[in-house]
Amino acid sequence: MSKENSYSVIGKPRRRVDGADKVTGQTCFADDIMLPRMLHCKLLRSHVPHALIRSIDTRKAERHPGVKLVLTGRDFPNEYGILPVSQDEQPLCREKVRFVGDPVAAVIARDEFVAEEALELIRVEYEPLDTISDPVEALKQEPARLHDYSEEGNIHKRLSYEFGDVEESLANSAHVFEDIFFFEGNTHLPLEQHAAVGVPEAEGRVTLWSSTQCPHYVHRAVAKALDLPMAHVRVIATPNGGGFGGKTDPFNHEIVVARAALMLGRPIKICLNREEVFYCHRGRHPVLMKFRTGVDVNGALTAMHLQTLLDGGAYGSYGVASAFYTAVLQPVTYHLPRYAFDACRVFTNKPPCGPKRGHGTVQPRFGQEVQLDKIADRLKIDPAELRLNMVEKPGALTANYLKIGSIGLAECINRVTERSGWKDKYRKLPSGRGVGLACSSYLTGAGNSIYWNAMPHSGVQLKLDRSGRVTVFCGATEIGQGSDDVLVATVAEILGIDPLDIRCVTGDTDLTPVDLGSYSSRVTLMMGNAAIQAAERARDLIAQAAAQKFGADAEVIEFAGGRVFNTGRPEQEMPFQEAVVCAEEIYGSLGTTGSYTPAPPPGKYKGGGVGPSPAYSYTAAVVEVEIDTASGWITVPRVYIAHDLGRTMNPVLARGQVEGSVYMGLGEALMEESAFRRLPARLSGALVHREPSMLEYKSPTSTDMPEVITDLIEYPDDNGPFGAKEAGQGPLLPVIPALANAVYDAVGVRIDEVPITAEKILQALDSKARGGSGRVGPAKFPELEWPEPYRVPPPWEGGDGNAVNKPQRKRAAKMHDMDRFRKVTAS
Amino acid sequence: MNKVTTLKRSQQQNAHIGCQVNREPVQVSVAPGKTLLEMLREDLQLTGTKHGCELGECGACAVLVDGEPILSCLYLALEAEGCSIDTVEGMALDGRLHPLQEAFADLGGAQCGYCTPAILLTCKALLDKQPDPDRDQIREALSGNLCRCTGYQQIFESVEEAILRLDHSEQGTDLKSVPGSGG
Amino acid sequence: MMRLPRFHYYRPRDIREAALVLAGEENAMVIAGGTDLLPNMKRRQQTPRTLVALRHLDELKRVTNGSGLVIGAGVTLTDLVQDRGIKSAYRGLWQAAAQVATPHLRNMGTLGGNICLDTRCNYYDQNHEWRKAIDFCMKKDGAICWVSTGSKTCLATSSTDTAPALVSLGAEVELETAHGQRTIPLHELYRDDGIHYLTRSNEEILTRIILPDGAGTRSVYWKLRRRGSFDFPVLSVAAAIRFGAGGAVDEARIVLGAVASQPVLCDSASEFLNDRSLTDEVIEEAAALCARAAKPVKNTDFSPHWRKRAVARLAAYALQELRGDDMRATREKIARQAL
Ligand SMILES: Cc1cc2nc3c(=O)[nH]c(=O)nc-3n(C[C@H](O)[C@H](O)[C@H](O)COP(=O)(O)OP(=O)(O)OC[C@H]3O[C@@H](n4cnc5c(N)ncnc54)[C@H](O)[C@@H]3O)c2cc1C
Ligand code: SF4
Ligand code: FES
Ligand code: FES
Numbered sequence A: 001m002s003k004e005n006s007y008s009v010i011g012k013p014r015r016r017v018d019g020a021d022k023v024t025g026q027t028c029f030a031d032d033i034m035l036p037r038m039l040h041c042k043l044l045r046s047h048v049p050h051a052l053i054r055s056i057d058t059r060k061a062e063r064h065p066g067v068k069l070v071l072t073g074r075d076f077p078n079e080y081g082i083l084p085v086s087q088d089e090q091p092l093c094r095e096k097v098r099f100v101g102d103p104v105a106a107v108i109a110r111d112e113f114v115a116e117e118a119l120e121l122i123r124v125e126y127e128p129l130d131t132i133s134d135p136v137e138a139l140k141q142e143p144a145r146l147h148d149y150s151e152e153g154n155i156h157k158r159l160s161y162e163f164g165d166v167e168e169s170l171a172n173s174a175h176v177f178e179d180i181f182f183f184e185g186n187t188h189l190p191l192e193q194h195a196a197v198g199v200p201e202a203e204g205r206v207t208l209w210s211s212t213q214c215p216h217y218v219h220r221a222v223a224k225a226l227d228l229p230m231a232h233v234r235v236i237a238t239p240n241g242g243g244f245g246g247k248t249d250p251f252n253h254e255i256v257v258a259r260a261a262l263m264l265g266r267p268i269k270i271c272l273n274r275e276e277v278f279y280c281h282r283g284r285h286p287v288l289m290k291f292r293t294g295v296d297v298n299g300a301l302t303a304m305h306l307q308t309l310l311d312g313g314a315y316g317s318y319g320v321a322s323a324f325y326t327a328v329l330q331p332v333t334y335h336l337p338r339y340a341f342d343a344c345r346v347f348t349n350k351p352p353c354g355p356k357r358g359h360g361t362v363q364p365r366f367g368q369e370v371q372l373d374k375i376a377d378r379l380k381i382d383p384a385e386l387r388l389n390m391v392e393k394p395g396a397l398t399a400n401y402l403k404i405g406s407i408g409l410a411e412c413i414n415r416v417t418e419r420s421g422w423k424d425k426y427r428k429l430p431s432g433r434g435v436g437l438a439c440s441s442y443l444t445g446a447g448n449s450i451y452w453n454a455m456p457h458s459g460v461q462l463k464l465d466r467s468g469r470v471t472v473f474c475g476a477t478e479i480g481q482g483s484d485d486v487l488v489a490t491v492a493e494i495l496g497i498d499p500l501d502i503r504c505v506t507g508d509t510d511l512t513p514v515d516l517g518s519y520s521s522r523v524t525l526m527m528g529n530a531a532i533q534a535a536e537r538a539r540d541l542i543a544q545a546a547a548q549k550f551g552a553d554a555e556v557i558e559f560a561g562g563r564v565f566n567t568g569r570p571e572q573e574m575p576f577q578e579a580v581v582c583a584e585e586i587y588g589s590l591g592t593t594g595s596y597t598p599a600p601p602p603g604k605y606k607g608g609g610v611g612p613s614p615a616y617s618y619t620a621a622v623v624e625v626e627i628d629t630a631s632g633w634i635t636v637p638r639v640y641i642a643h644d645l646g647r648t649m650n651p652v653l654a655r656g657q658v659e660g661s662v663y664m665g666l667g668e669a670l671m672e673e674s675a676f677r678r679l680p681a682r683l684s685g686a687l688v689h690r691e692p693s694m695l696e697y698k699s700p701t702s703t704d705m706p707e708v709i710t711d712l713i714e715y716p717d718d719n720g721p722f723g724a725k726e727a728g729q730g731p732l733l734p735v736i737p738a739l740a741n742a743v744y745d746a747v748g749v750r751i752d753e754v755p756i757t758a759e760k761i762l763q764a765l766d767s768k769a770r771g772g773s774g775r776v777g778p779a780k781f782p783e784l785e786w787p788e789p790y791r792v793p794p795p796w797e798g799g800d801g802n803a804v805n806k807p808q809r810k811r812a813a814k815m816h817d818m819d820r821f822r823k824v825t826a827s
Numbered sequence B: 001m002n003k004v005t006t007l008k009r010s011q012q013q014n015a016h017i018g019c020q021v022n023r024e025p026v027q028v029s030v031a032p033g034k035t036l037l038e039m040l041r042e043d044l045q046l047t048g049t050k051h052g053c054e055l056g057e058c059g060a061c062a063v064l065v066d067g068e069p070i071l072s073c074l075y076l077a078l079e080a081e082g083c084s085i086d087t088v089e090g091m092a093l094d095g096r097l098h099p100l101q102e103a104f105a106d107l108g109g110a111q112c113g114y115c116t117p118a119i120l121l122t123c124k125a126l127l128d129k130q131p132d133p134d135r136d137q138i139r140e141a142l143s144g145n146l147c148r149c150t151g152y153q154q155i156f157e158s159v160e161e162a163i164l165r166l167d168h169s170e171q172g173t174d175l176k177s178v179p180g181s182g183g
Numbered sequence C: 001m002m003r004l005p006r007f008h009y010y011r012p013r014d015i016r017e018a019a020l021v022l023a024g025e026e027n028a029m030v031i032a033g034g035t036d037l038l039p040n041m042k043r044r045q046q047t048p049r050t051l052v053a054l055r056h057l058d059e060l061k062r063v064t065n066g067s068g069l070v071i072g073a074g075v076t077l078t079d080l081v082q083d084r085g086i087k088s089a090y091r092g093l094w095q096a097a098a099q100v101a102t103p104h105l106r107n108m109g110t111l112g113g114n115i116c117l118d119t120r121c122n123y124y125d126q127n128h129e130w131r132k133a134i135d136f137c138m139k140k141d142g143a144i145c146w147v148s149t150g151s152k153t154c155l156a157t158s159s160t161d162t163a164p165a166l167v168s169l170g171a172e173v174e175l176e177t178a179h180g181q182r183t184i185p186l187h188e189l190y191r192d193d194g195i196h197y198l199t200r201s202n203e204e205i206l207t208r209i210i211l212p213d214g215a216g217t218r219s220v221y222w223k224l225r226r227r228g229s230f231d232f233p234v235l236s237v238a239a240a241i242r243f244g245a246g247g248a249v250d251e252a253r254i255v256l257g258a259v260a261s262q263p264v265l266c267d268s269a270s271e272f273l274n275d276r277s278l279t280d281e282v283i284e285e286a287a288a289l290c291a292r293a294a295k296p297v298k299n300t301d302f303s304p305h306w307r308k309r310a311v312a313r314l315a316a317y318a319l320q321e322l323r324g325d326d327m328r329a330t331r332e333k334i335a336r337q338a339l
Helices: A018-023 A059-063 A110-118 A135-139 A167-171 A215-224 A252-264 A273-281 A320-323 A362-379 A384-387 A409-420 A483-495 A523-550 A576-587 A651-670 A735-747 A758-769 A818-826 B037-041 B099-107 B116-129 B133-141 B151-170 C015-024 C037-042 C077-082 C084-089 C091-098 C103-108 C111-116 C128-134 C162-168 C265-273 C280-293 C304-323 C328-334
Strands: A037-046 A053-055 A065-072 A101-107 A124-129 A157-162 A175-183 A197-203 A205-210 A233-237 A268-271 A288-293 A300-311 A338-346 A432-441 A458-464 A470-474 A504-507 A555-562 A563-566 A573-575 A590-598 A614-629 A638-644 A677-679 A687-689 A707-713 B007-009 B015-021 B024-030 B064-067 B066-070 B084-086 C010-011 C030-032 C049-055 C061-067 C069-072 C170-176 C181-185 C203-209 C217-224 C235-243 C249-257
Touching: A018 A124, A018 B099, A037 A110, A037 A252, A037 A273, A037 B024, A053 A101, A059 A065, A065 A252, A065 C091, A101 A110, A101 A252, A124 A338, A124 A590, A135 A300, A157 A320, A167 A288, A167 A300, A167 A338, A167 A818, A175 A362, A175 C162, A205 A215, A205 A409, A215 A233, A215 A252, A233 C170, A288 A362, A300 A320, A300 A362, A320 A338, A362 A384, A362 A432, A362 A735, A384 A409, A384 A432, A409 A432, A409 A614, A409 A638, A409 A707, A432 A735, A458 A523, A458 A576, A470 A483, A470 A523, A470 A677, A483 A504, A483 A523, A523 A563, A523 A576, A555 C265, A573 A576, A573 B015, A573 C162, A576 A590, A614 A735, A638 A651, A638 A735, A638 C249, A638 C304, A651 A707, A651 A735, A651 B151, A687 C128, A687 C249, A735 A758, A758 C304, A818 C280, B024 B037, B037 B064, B064 B116, B066 B116, B099 B116, B099 B151, B116 B151, B133 B151, C015 C030, C015 C049, C061 C084, C069 C084, C069 C111, C077 C091, C077 C103, C077 C111, C084 C091, C091 C235, C091 C280, C111 C203, C162 C217, C162 C235, C162 C249, C217 C304, C217 C328, C235 C304, C249 C265, C249 C304, C265 C280, C280 C304, C304 C328
Parallel strands: A037 A268, A205 A233, A300 A338, A470 A504, A638 A707, B015 B084, C010 C049, C030 C049
Antiparallel strands: A037 A101, A053 A124, A065 A101, A157 A338, A175 A288, A197 A205, A197 A268, A288 A300, A432 A614, A458 A470, A458 A590, A555 A563, A563 A573, A614 A638, A677 A687, B007 C010, B015 B024, B064 B066, B064 B084, C061 C069, C069 C203, C170 C181, C170 C203, C217 C235, C235 C249
């Protein structure tokens, strides 16, 4: 259990440092930036799903009164993309469009209205290509290929790994369960629509303000796409009006306004409308999955073979990482002696998928936890017992070489089962009412950066002076999760001062040390550790100075309550500010830095870089449902959730993260869906997002949200600042399978597909009434040719983290040679 | 047509609008066809009012017109003539936050803060009419404001806390009573 | 930011002036709350050259008692919901109004606008760019119906919540032009045609809604939608019954919403109920008749198949509530609010 909390700031409920700004309308989001002489930009987006661009005629638009500039793909020299292995995006499409919404031209004008009028005047001639709407079509032998660099046809990437002889274990298992699940795609839907402002600076430099979660990655992309030295580009992340992973990629509109600002010498703003936000997407991949799982007579796992098929949409985005994440975290929750996985991501003519809260792990977690429920049901074991019996041990190294620290999962399970009255409810409620349980784990920060380098993942700088004010600089980005608050609280704790005496400057690539960004739940841990280091260094300097003044040893100097004192002689004390003056007198201007680099992962095999994390969080949830059997109508009255976050930094914010995750999980479980539509083929080649609007993309309202009973469980992790792990993503994961399991408990049908809607429940009830399976879900997983797996023996089978074979990999076609292309178009 | 003496606004000329914004008289010249949302943000630089869809589908743009919460994205600026408009910028009085603002800042009612201005105003209108609403009434009053961050629970708690503070006209917060502060 | 197209704007001093402008200007439309018209204009589904504003006309905002009740077309849905008389005497109407859109939209939206609400379809209620991507349909700028490519008419769905309730209550509406006025039963205002869904001429202004005396009649409204707020109905059942002595049905009127381009009167079910007591069997039978009358098409949320199945269930709930059953728990689950 958690140690007694002896901190003065950490763990105390406190108004977040940016709270007052948020409630007064003072927080300046990207679209709130209004600058003198500012112009406005709108993008012309493709209305065809897949086509070659024959020609673009912008002459009429250029002549339209109020228009200052029209840009097309020719104005941009280079490709970009978030991962080094998939630099496949262009700021404006040059030769090809790949989905409805892909941008082909930009108009910069006096105001948005004029820019919009001018868009209508641009003529684009397209030569349509065949379209790919789903993985089955993508896997067909000769489809129109979206990208030349894909592994084969429209297969973007295939992965294959084996940690021990899974087939042997399955053959020797008491039971083997085989299940297929489907998880429909969905999107982040941040309330704030993406916006960016490009501002020209002297000598050909440019500043870009943007609602981005990752200013550092945007910095790299803008410099690359525009052929600018990174030193000439400054990216400032504005506070995000919600991100959830939807603002972690560099985006075409950001690069376009940076370019336009440089060309026109005036500030340029773009704010996307809601439909365009749906086209930015990078949301949850639709994933088809097949689990073959062996268990012993007690239901404990013996081996698992997981196969996943991801519908990636039109571009790479984080896709290769997403594919890994659909598999790598399975062994982190329960002890799994042997494990194998295959993952395949394909390209389709739809907006690109990417990282959404729980990146890639949400879909297989749904499958695994529902399958465990089926196993428990068949073996007549209580699902809570089944799980408690095989919770992974703290400090364990998993079959795939992930190093786990603290694990509070057993307590999480116990807490939610107690709170919910599980023992009196499971299989005991009247028909139509049910409870379901599920668990999960999640990363606290990816162990590796998205591009290979040996530099820190987070840097923090501290400036102190005679005013007593401390300013802390960090590249991290406030997206609502409270990263500014964690930063300030950490420094305040160590220096023993009031958080309100600290100013933080974040997310500015000119002013702040690099932090990789607000994704993969990395900020609290990585930035927190860097902040601790910077603050401890400052504290040491001040302690030295104070010690001199007191004529004491630096070791006896303590910091608390805004004062610095000698623990041995309490009468020797002074205000923090005076102590800083002493330090400034001795050392001159004061500044310290801190940084954090995760330890290298134990898995040394190729691909072993995705999955390692300094710490893993754990969650358990019980969901209650009520179902009207005549219509399938489903209601969720209550959700019980317990989350092991290591250490609570600020309970108000932590609970907000957990409840927000429950909310988003319920939305995905019940109603959210990024569905696409084709029209009758003989009449139309259209392939469109079915409902790119706030009204038809169903996000639960205040009336749809159940009561949530939250428990924060603290199992401090040695790697976390003060022991803290993440809280912003993990709690989403168990909600979805727990709901599916509750449906089974209530009415005895299995919905092996997300979202779980009234229609599907009714269909399953019908099937059951007719003596059928009482199941709705995918029937089969397509036959796929997998590459030879990397064989890595698990640690307990003599493995050392290396693969014992050298599988041949087909070399991916070389990425489009951009410079060559530029020369061709320019000539 | 010559019998009609009706006020007509042509689509070309700017319209001059006189109204009260945050209790102060305002004269503003706006392009015809602008919504109240556009007028507030673009012509009066009151960017505290947000937008998430501009089609009436999210609630982020809510402001009070004559005390009633309405969606400024579906309200013609022209029709604000003579009206009294309240935006989030006007909620604090004499540099002191409204108890709703205090409670939202303290209790997690604002996460990213993007839905917050509209929610605060909606709650203010509710409390102005009904000082002591129960959870269901708060839930119903806020059912036109989407929030993607909080799951609403801390928003409800913030409103309930504000009601208590309004009752006791208390300043300062006893954060020890914050739910979820246990571990 | 989604921007409105350009338009002329009139603020008439009274209904007569409004009617004159409407008749005199080419391609003019009235705007009341604007909660339907303005989104449609932003999406370029409707592009009137001239708007004639009604918001400030006090004569449209009155609720007056006569032998029944006369409600001005400009009364907002919030005002209607807050009217105690309506809540007690015309409960079905009250329940319908209380479930329209969201509280904010009800503060703006009017009863007249709700009655004249444009029909809806998820191939049509989309931005201009999206409609261009599928190629426009016949309701606006195109020639084909994407819901049913063989259809000669548009099948867009009548999505007004108050209309089914008003029709079940036997409401009449008064329409005024510069030259005169006429009063018709509300159901005659509608046509089963997604484009020409109203029999109202462009020059007519809906001024008043007239309800017969509500004494002795009980009414209810059940609405189905994905979320407890925001969403238009994917199906609704309005029912009004006058019970005779002994508790048998004297007169019943059941109307379905969101299953055609107009509110659908379930005559067979209504007639079946006459002189019968609302036993469980009678309710099931009547509910099944209702389901038969519904022909939802695939242009709203949820599948038509499921919506059709749900008709019987919702109709049964409506009749059970009219019988006096305590339906609050069921309501709470379906409507996600107490009504
Ligand atoms: C997100 C969202 C959700 C919604 N959900 C629902 C819902 O659940 N149920 C529902 O029923 N509606 C819903 N609506 C639609 C709308 O808000 C309501 O129908 C509202 O009552 C319309 O009234 P209004 O005064 O705003 O109409 P307006 O937009 O002003 O007018 C609507 C139409 O009626 C015409 N009109 C208005 N008044 C008159 C008159 N007196 N005489 C002749 N013609 C007239 C207009 O010319 C226009 O064609 C929703 C709207 C939005 C944006
Ligand atoms: S029903 Fe057909 S014609 Fe009517 S709006 Fe829909 S697609 Fe268009
Ligand atoms: S901006 Fe979404 S409702 Fe107005
Ligand atoms: S706090 Fe982010 S949308 Fe509500």
